[in-house]
Every structure is written in C-alpha cells, then in structure tokens.
Amino acid sequence: xxxxxxxxxxxxxxxPRIEAQSKRLRYLDVLIAVAAFAVLATLPFLFSxxxxxxxxxxxxxxxxxxxxxxxxxxxxxxISFGHGMxxxxxxxxxxxxxxxxxVPIPVAFVGTLLITAVxxxxxxxxxxxxxEIYFAFVTLAFQMLIHSMILSWASLTGGDQGLRGGIPRxxxxxxxxxxxxxxxxxxxxxxxxxxLLMRQIVQSPFGYTxxxxxxxxxxxxxxxxxxxxxxxxxxxxxALLASTGGIIMSLFVSGAYPEFAYWTISGEGIFINxxxxxxxxxxxxxxxxLLLILNDTVTRLTEYYGIVLGIVILFFAIGLRxxxxxxxxxxxxxxxxxxxxxxx
Amino acid sequence: xxxVQHLCKSxxxxxxxxxxxxxxxxxxxxAVIGPNGAGKSTFFNLITGALKPASGRxxxxxxxxxxxxxxxxxxxxxxxxxxxxxxxxxxxxxxxMLAAVGADQRRAGVLHRRFPLAETRDRAEYAxxxxxxxxxxDRIAATLSHGDQKLLDIALALVLDPQVLLLDEPTAGMGTxxxxxxxxxxxxxxxxxxxxVVFIEHDMDIVFKIAPSIVVLCYGRILATxxxxxxxxxxxxxxxxxGTEHHAEAI
Numbered sequence: 293x294x295x296x297x298x299x300x301x302x303x304x305x306x307x308p309r310i311e312a313q314s315k316r317l318r319y320l321d322v323l324i325a326v327a328a329f330a331v332l333a334t335l336p337f338l339f340s341x342x343x344x345x346x347x348x349x350x351x352x353x354x355x356x357x358x359x360x361x362x363x364x365x366x367x368x369x370x371i372s373f374g375h376g377m378x379x380x381x382x383x384x385x386x387x388x389x390x391x392x393x394x395v396p397i398p399v400a401f402v403g404t405l406l407i408t409a410v411x412x413x414x415x416x417x418x419x420x421x422x423x424e425i426y427f428a429f430v431t432l433a434f435q436m437l438i439h440s441m442i443l444s445w446a447s448l449t450g451g452d453q454g455l456r457g458g459i460p461r462x463x464x465x466x467x468x469x470x471x472x473x474x475x476x477x478x479x480x481x482x483x484x485x486x487x488l489l490m491r492q493i494v495q496s497p498f499g500y501t502x503x504x505x506x507x508x509x510x511x512x513x514x515x516x517x518x519x520x521x522x523x524x525x526x527x528x529x530x531a532l533l534a535s536t537g538g539i540i541m542s543l544f545v546s547g548a549y550p551e552f553a554y555w556t557i558s559g560e561g562i563f564i565n566x567x568x569x570x571x572x573x574x575x576x577x578x579x580x581x582l583l584l585i586l587n588d589t590v591t592r593l594t595e596y597y598g599i600v601l602g603i604v605i606l607f608f609a610i611g612l613r614x615x616x617x618x619x620x621x622x623x624x625x626x627x628x629x630x631x632x633x634x635x636x
Numbered sequence: 637x638x639x640v641q642h643l644c645k646s647x648x649x650x651x652x653x654x655x656x657x658x659x660x661x662x663x664x665x666x667a668v669i670g671p672n673g674a675g676k677s678t679f680f681n682l683i684t685g686a687l688k689p690a691s692g693r694x695x696x697x698x699x700x701x702x703x704x705x706x707x708x709x710x711x712x713x714x715x716x717x718x719x720x721x722x723x724x725x726x727x728x729x730x731x732x733m734l735a736a737v738g739a740d741q742r743r744a745g746v747l748h749r750r751f752p753l754a755e756t757r758d759r760a761e762y763a764x765x766x767x768x769x770x771x772x773x774d775r776i777a778a779t780l781s782h783g784d785q786k787l788l789d790i791a792l793a794l795v796l797d798p799q800v801l802l803l804d805e806p807t808a809g810m811g812t813x814x815x816x817x818x819x820x821x822x823x824x825x826x827x828x829x830x831x832x833v834v835f836i837e838h839d840m841d842i843v844f845k846i847a848p849s850i851v852v853l854c855y856g857r858i859l860a861t862x863x864x865x866x867x868x869x870x871x872x873x874x875x876x877x878x879g880t881e882h883h884a885e886a887i
Contacts, residue, residue, distance in 0.1 A: 493747060
C-alpha cells in the first residue's frame with residue numbers, strides 16, 4: 293500500500309519529466325520518419341530514372357528484412373541463419389493468396405502476416421530454446437526445409453520455376469500497384485512504417501528486456517523475466533517484418549522464386565548486418581544500401597561478383613572489425629570528445 | 637518466513653545437499669559457511685530454482701517453491717546476487733535498475749511505451765542510493781570496478797523488493813578493506829530494509845562479527861547452526877572446519 297501511495301505521489305510530482313522526455317523522443321522518431329518519407333516521396337519528381345525507383349523499392353524490401361534480422365542478432369543476441377525463410381514465406385504467401393483467391397491486396401497482406409505468425413510461432417517455439425550455434429543451425433535447417441517444400445510442392449508453388457504468370461494487383465482505395473509510382477510510394481510507406489515500428493520495439497521496455505537477454509540471459513531470468521517467452525515474441529515480430537519485406541519483393545517482381553527462401557537470402561541478411569553494423573538501429577539500413585549498390589555496380593563490371601563481395605566483407609570483418617555505422621558513430625563521438633558515454 | 641525442509645540433491649554419487657532442514661525467520665541475518673565444496677552455492681541454487689531439488693520442500697510463507705522456475709521464484713520474493721558479479725555489461729547502471737524494476741512490475745513485455753517507464757524511477761533511484769551507485773548512474777556496467785559490479789549485482793536483487801535476499805559471497809575477490817566496506821553495506825542494508833538476508837562468506841572474522849546466526853555446511857549436510865558463540869564452541873565445527881589454530885585465534 294505504501295508503494296502504491298509512493299507511486300501515486302511520484303506521478304503527480306517529478307515523474308512527468310521522464311515521461312515527457314520519452315514522449316519527446318518518440319515524436320522525434322516520428323518526425324524523422326515523416327521527413328525521410330518526404331525525401332523519398334520527392335525523388336520521383338526530381339529524377340525521372342526508373343532504375344532509381346527500382347533501387348529504392350529493393351532497398352525497402354531488403355531493408356525491412358535486414359533490420360528485422362538485427363532485432364534478433366544485434367538486440368537479442370540470437371544469430372539466426374534462417375531468417376530468409378520468412379522473407380520467402382511473405383513473398384510466396386502473398387503471391388499465392390493473390391493468385392488463388394483474388395481478395396483485395398490489404399486482405400492478402402494481413403493474411404500473409406497471419407500465416408507468417410503461425411509458422412514463426414511453431415518454428416520459434418522449437419528454436420529459441422537453443423543456444424548460440426545450435427539456434428543458428430536449427431534455424432538454417434528450418435530454412436532448408438521450407439525451401440525444399442517450395443521446390444517439391446510444385447502443384448502449389450510452381451517448384452523451381454517459382455510463382456509465374458504474375459501476381460494480380462487489383463486497385464484498392466485508389467492505389468494501383470501495377471503503376472510503378474504507386475508501387476514506389478507503397479514500398480516507401482511500408483519501409484518507413486516498418487522501421488518506425490521496429491524503432492518503437494527496441495526503445496520500449498521490451499527492447500531493454502531484449503538487451504538484458506543478449507547481455508546475460510541467466511541473470512535476466514533471475515530478475516523475473518521469462519526468457520523463452522521474450523525470445524519467442526521477438527522471433528515472431530522479426531518474422532512478421534521480414535515477411536513484409538518479402539511481400540514488397542513479390543509485388544516488385546510480380547512473382548515469387550525459390551531463391552527468396554534459399555539460405556543465401558539469410559546469408560545476405562547477415563552480410564548486410566556486418567556491413568552496416570549491428571550496434572545502431574539504422575546500421576542494417578545503411579548496410580542494405582551498400583550491399584545493393586555493390587551488387588548493382590559489381591555485377592555490371594565483372595562476373596566474379598562473389599570474390600569482390602567477399603573481399604569487402606573481409607575488409608569490414610577483419611579490417612574495421614565493425615560495420616560502417618558503428619565506425620561512423622564511434623568516429624563522431626571521438627570528435628565530440630566522448631561527451632556522451634554511450635550510443636544506445 | 638523461509639523454511640527449507642529435507643532438501644536433497646546429488647550429482648552422480650556426490651550428495652551436494654543431504655537432507656537440509658533450516659528455518660530463516662523474517663528479518664533475520666544468517667551467514668552460511670563451510671569448506672569448499674560443502675554445497676553452499678548448491679544450496680542457493682536449489683532455493684532460487686537454478687537447480688531442481690531431488691526431494692524436499694522450500695516454503696516461503698507456507699508456499700512451496702521447490703521445482704519452480706527462477707523467474708517464478710523471484711516474483712515470489714526470493715532475490716539473489718551471485719558469487720561472480722552477474723550484470724548486464726552493455727547497460728548503464730541506471731538503465732539496469734530501471735529495466736529490473738520494470739521486469740518486477742511485470743512490464744518487461746511492454747511494447748507500446750518508451751523506456752524508461754516513469755513508474756519505475758523511484759524504486760530504481762532508491763536502490764542506487766542505498767548501494768551508493770547513484771553517482772555512477774551513467775556508467776556502462778562493464779566499465780565499473782569489480783567492487784561496484786558486485787554492488788550492482790546486489791542492487792539488481794534488491795531493486796525487486798525481495799522478501800528474502802540471498803548473497804553468494806558478496807565479498808568474493810575483494811581486498812581486506814574493500815571486504816569490510818562491502819559487508820558494512822550489507823549489514824546496513826539488512827537493518828534498513830528489514831528483509832531476510834542469507835549470505836555465504838569465507839572470512840571468519842566477518843562472519844563472527846556481523847552474523848547473529850550462522851549455518852555450517854559440510855559435504856551437503858548441516859554440521860551446526862547457532863549464534864557465533866555456539867559455533868565457535870561447537871566441537872564438530874572446530875574439528876571439521878575451523879581447525880584448532882583458527883579456533884584459538886577466534887576465541
């Protein structure tokens with residue numbers, strides 16, 4: 293009872309300050325998101341290049357995927373090698389629903405997320421009990437399972453040919469996704485919203501629960517945290533956002549291919565995180581842009597794409613020992629004379 | 637009141653806890669001593685749920701804790717600190733406290749609000765104050781000195797407002813002077829919070845000086861319980877643990 297009184301007293305006195313500050317930070321994030329969307333929205337009017345818009349759409353798909361992977365890798369310390377399965381699941385789920393049922397796009401979107409939720413709860417319930425390398429390998433195993441299901445269930449998925457014949461994209465509330473500009477805006481909106489949601493997740497009390505689990509899961513359980521449940525929750529949330537990335541991808545290519553669910557997609561997610569860095573929220577987004585630029589330029593110049601990419605990864609992993617954003621943030625703080633003691 | 641009844645646990649053929657029965661009255665301060673491998677840490681691990689007892693009961697105000705999970709037991713009011721400071725290296729002292737209070741208030745899963753929650757602040761502040769960490773609130777835990785990390789570990793247990801606080805060697809790895817400062821802090825905390833404190837300690841001088849009651853464990857069994865004077869005079873204890881030399885010195 294005394295505690296309750298103390299709480300009440302605190303609420304009426306000094307506490308609003310802390311609350312007001314965190315509210316301000318949230319508004320700041322929303323503001324940044326709106327500004328970012330505004331910048332992206334002006335691009336089509338400034339440049340008439342279709343390739344640029346394509347690039348941004350691909351960045352949206354992979355950015356959501358890679359940032360959601362960082363929720364697991366960077367914030368919770370769960371290195372998933374199978375995160376790409378949810379990217380593939382999003383693409384196939386959405387494509388199949390649109391092809392087979394012809395429901396409106398928003399319904400298919402929600403339906404795909406529901407399917408992803410169910411599948412990720414089942415896979416997560418098995419995987420998140422495992423530690424480190426075992427978690428990594430079992431997630432990889434599930435990825436391969438899903439990939440081979442897609443290959444062998446040809447009557448549904450089209451096997452190694454993928455979902456062909458295009459994904460119908462009927463107009464909804466005035467949005468026509470067969471129109472390139474419309475698709476561009478929707479992708480950007482999904483990207484910005486997704487990032488904002490993830491930002492909220494990592495800055496929420498739950499986000500700090502994840503950090504505690506990453507730092508010391510044993511201790512976390514001794515302050516009353518149900519580690520398994522928290523891990524499963526973030527596994528599912530990350531899967532939903534990866535799935536959203538897959539949906540964007542399937543809209544972009546108007547189809548879905550087995551490669552979307554192959555382990556190399558998960559590998560690319562890990563690469564992106566290594567490139568951009570896992571200690572900042574936007575690191576994976578920076579990594580996505582870097583990887584896609586590399587991808588586009590190097591494949592144009594040489595067929596030995598893998599070698600070049602490998603060298604770049606080695607440079608980041610062995611040379612810098614961190615991602616680009618980690619490096620930038622450290623450099624910035626050193627310049628400021630280490631005024632702030634921490635970055636996140 | 638914490639009551640341990642007929643607690644048993646063995647690893648292979650080794651009995652780490654052999655029919656331990658003990659009562660810890662509310663607000664008592666008890667030291668657990670015993671030679672290395674006596675089962676002191678195992679005893680703590682059994683109470684806190686890190687290990688499942690083979691048999692026996694652990695009653696906290698009559699509710700059996702045996703076999704429950706650590707989070708569940710913590711929520712019932714048994715907090716613990718570890719022999720090797722167990723903290724969250726990348727969080728600051730302040731964040732650690734705020735997050736721990738949030739977890740205790742069952743708000744560890746809150747997604748729609750921002751960290752830190754206003755209602756966690758006062759208790760976090762209080763715990764930092766008590767353990768003298770308030771001045772180091774913005775330090776990242778990994779950069780704290782060994783002693784401060786131990787304090788932070790204790791603060792993590794204390795901030796949950798436990799009914800029973802188990803401290804596994806709060807002075808481990810400290811120099812003599814630091815030891816005394818730490819133990820004074822523990823004593824002060826016990827007096828102030830009026831909670832049940834059980835601590836493991838190797839330094840006999842400390843134990844005899846501050847603990848009103850002492851439990852001696854040996855090979856997983858209770859060798860003796862009693863006041864410092866009783867323990868000092870107990871022939872079994874002298875024989876098994878204190879040794880004649882130390883005995884003479886202690887008297």
